[in-house]
Amino acid sequence: MGYSSRYHVASLAAVFIALAIGILIGAAFGSDVLDDVGRDLEGSLEDDLDDANAKIASLEDDISQQQRFARAVFPPLAADTLLGQDIALVAFGDRPDSIREDVATALAPTGAEVTQLAVVREPPDVPALAELTGSGSPEGAERERQQAADAVRRAGAGLVEGSAFYDRSQEVLLSSFSGVSEPVDGVVVARNRPDLDGPEQAASEDLETNFIAGLLEPGVPVVGVERSGTDPSSIGFFDSLGLTTVNNVQDVAGQVALVYALRGAQGNFGVGEDADGLLPGLLERPEATGAP
Numbered sequence: 001m002g003y004s005s006r007y008h009v010a011s012l013a014a015v016f017i018a019l020a021i022g023i024l025i026g027a028a029f030g031s032d033v034l035d036d037v038g039r040d041l042e043g044s045l046e047d048d049l050d051d052a053n054a055k056i057a058s059l060e061d062d063i064s065q066q067q068r069f070a071r072a073v074f075p076p077l078a079a080d081t082l083l084g085q086d087i088a089l090v091a092f093g094d095r096p097d098s099i100r101e102d103v104a105t106a107l108a109p110t111g112a113e114v115t116q117l118a119v120v121r122e123p124p125d126v127p128a129l130a131e132l133t134g135s136g137s138p139e140g141a142e143r144e145r146q147q148a149a150d151a152v153r154r155a156g157a158g159l160v161e162g163s164a165f166y167d168r169s170q171e172v173l174l175s176s177f178s179g180v181s182e183p184v185d186g187v188v189v190a191r192n193r194p195d196l197d198g199p200e201q202a203a204s205e206d207l208e209t210n211f212i213a214g215l216l217e218p219g220v221p222v223v224g225v226e227r228s229g230t231d232p233s234s235i236g237f238f239d240s241l242g243l244t245t246v247n248n249v250q251d252v253a254g255q256v257a258l259v260y261a262l263r264g265a266q267g268n269f270g271v272g273e274d275a276d277g278l279l280p281g282l283l284e285r286p287e288a289t290g291a292p
Helices: 005-078 097-107 126-131 141-161 164-173 198-216 235-240 252-262
Strands: 086-093 113-120 174-179 186-192 222-225 244-246
Touching (some): 086 141, 097 252, 244 252
Parallel strands (some): 186 222
C-alpha cells in the first residue's frame, strides 16, 4: 500500500516540530552551559591575575632591596678611589645635563671632581678650525679638512694637558665651556648630537674622531658613557676608537664601572649583548696614606 500525500506532510511536520523543540531545549541548556563556562573562565583569569600581581609585587620588593643595597655599598666601595683627581666631561653636540648629574653622583664619594665641562660645537666650523693651525688660509677643500683635523686633534690633547692652544681654540671649537682649563687626570665623553646629514654629518664625525684621538694621546683614561636605552647608541662608535665604555651610567652598577674605568679598567661595561660584563674586575683600592 503506498504512502498518501497526507502522510508525507504529517511526517515533515513532525520533523520540523522535533527540530524546533531541539533548538529550544538546546538554547535553554546551552545558555546555562555557556554561563557556567564564562563564570569558570572569569574566575580562572582573576586567579591568574592575582598570582601575577603577587609575583610582580614580590619582584619589585626584591629590586627595591637590591637597589638599597647597591646604594649603601657604593660609597664605601668607591670612597677615595680617585682622591684629588680632576676629571673633564666632554660632550659632542648638546649639553648633557642628565649625564653630568650621573657623573657627579659617581664621583661624589671618590674624592675626584669634574673641573671642566666642554660642549663641542656640531656641525663644526671647518674653515675656522683650519685657521687655528697658523698655516694661513688653506688652498683646496682637502687641505682645509686636513688642517682642521690637525687642529682638533691638537686641541683634544691640549684639553688634557691644559695647553694654551686649547684655550685659543675654545671660541671656535666649543659651543659652551665651564670650569678651568687646567690639566686633568681623566676624561668622560658623551655624545648628544643634533640631527645631521650629508656633509655636516661627515664633518661632525671627523671632528669627533680627531678630538678623541687627541684626548687619548697624553695617556689618561678616557671613558665613553651613555644611559641605557639611548637610541641610537654611541657605544659602538666609542669602542671603535679605543675607548673604555659604560652604557648604563645612570645605574649604581654603571657608576661603579665608571669609577673603576677612570682608575684604568678597560672594556665595555653595562647591560646588553655588546657589554663585556656588568662590572670590571674591581681593582685593588689604593693604600691609605700615613698608615703605620
